[in-house]
Amino acid sequence: MKFKVLGSLGVEVDGHFHPIRGGHQRVLLAVLLVNGGRLIPAEELYGELWGEHPPVTVENALQAHVSRLRRTLQSLGPGAPVLLTRSTGYSLEFPAGDLDLNVFRRGVGRARAVMDRDREAAAGLLAQVLGLWRGTALQDVAGGPLCQSVAVQLAEEHLAATEDKLWLDFEREVPLAIGELKRMSVVHPWRERVTEMLMLALYRCGRQAEAIETYNAARARMVAELGTEPSPQLRELFLDILNQSPACAGTGKGARPAPQPA
Incomplete structure (x- = not known):
């Protein structure tokens, strides 16, 4: 059961x-x-x-x-x-393993533990546990503060795991990841981690102008709607792309690390 x-x-x-x-x-x-x-x-x-x-x-x-x-x-x-x-x-x-929530969390933990040394295995683990999701968590439970807070927390965990999977896909197949990153940037416009990945993906495909425009659009939206500037990390990436820094070129010594969740 x-x-x-x-x-x-x-x-x-x-x-x-x-x-x-x-x-x-x-x-x-x-x-x-x-x-x-x-x-x-x-x-x-x-x-x-x-x-x-x-x-x-x-x-x-x-x-x-x-x-x-x-x-x-x-x-x-x-x-x-x-x-x-x-x-x-x-x-x-x-048993803890009989609840899909626990299986998801354990799988994400295992994937992140091997992400730096075995990207294929990490991507496989993430694909497996993300496949457990059938919609919004607790979507038909109209509970009180506990149920609502758990649903919000799980939505954040799902999004962070999805971003991890996108980063691994991006490192293996940069052009194929661009479409999904663009979709994610529309659905989640305030996720700077998604913006970072999209900028890097565009730059590595020789689309520097689009990468710069992605930053400018995100910054304009943040200033107009939130009254705040992008994070130092996102501004640093923008300058690196603007100056064609070798750190943005790809993997290897000196390459930019994976964008981290907030």
Whole structure:
């Protein structure tokens, strides 16, 4: 039994995806999953399920949803995790590897550990774990602050891993990466790491003027909409491209390192 949060919430059994019906059941399962087996106080669950307007019999209501979720999981077949009831709260016992979120994070960690010495392996690992995503994390969970904060954090982790994969693709096939980098720069206009990679890719393809224009457009947008200048790192890259610095030419001694996430 595998649990999925990198997209719509659900359970995979024997290769078949089963969505969780009922908004409160989805929120309850989401909170239990993303806390990795930790005991969740009942008061915290009240806030996640009902916000500032819990029902009068909130304790009974929570117990009822816990019982429904327990039955739902058991109905999916053998191997259902144990949903424990304690005096102060609830917890769900399941192997860490049964949650796609944990598999994603471990895979990204392994990829980054080998990125400098084995780019092919790192790119393969990143492609594998990015393939776990089926949409926005927890996209059908209308939970409280915990669920929302986890969804925001996961979106950032996904974007950073995507940028890592783009950098590895860029180093291997510069021309093929330009199209995806341009798309990313439109979708995420404030990600300076994407702007850096796009500038480098254009420059290394002999398109210095486009690389310079990419910087000028990004700077104009930041000044007009945010009232701020680009980071020192991005300005330094612009000057290197303007002056045709050997550091921008490619790999090798003295080459610019990979742009780092913010």
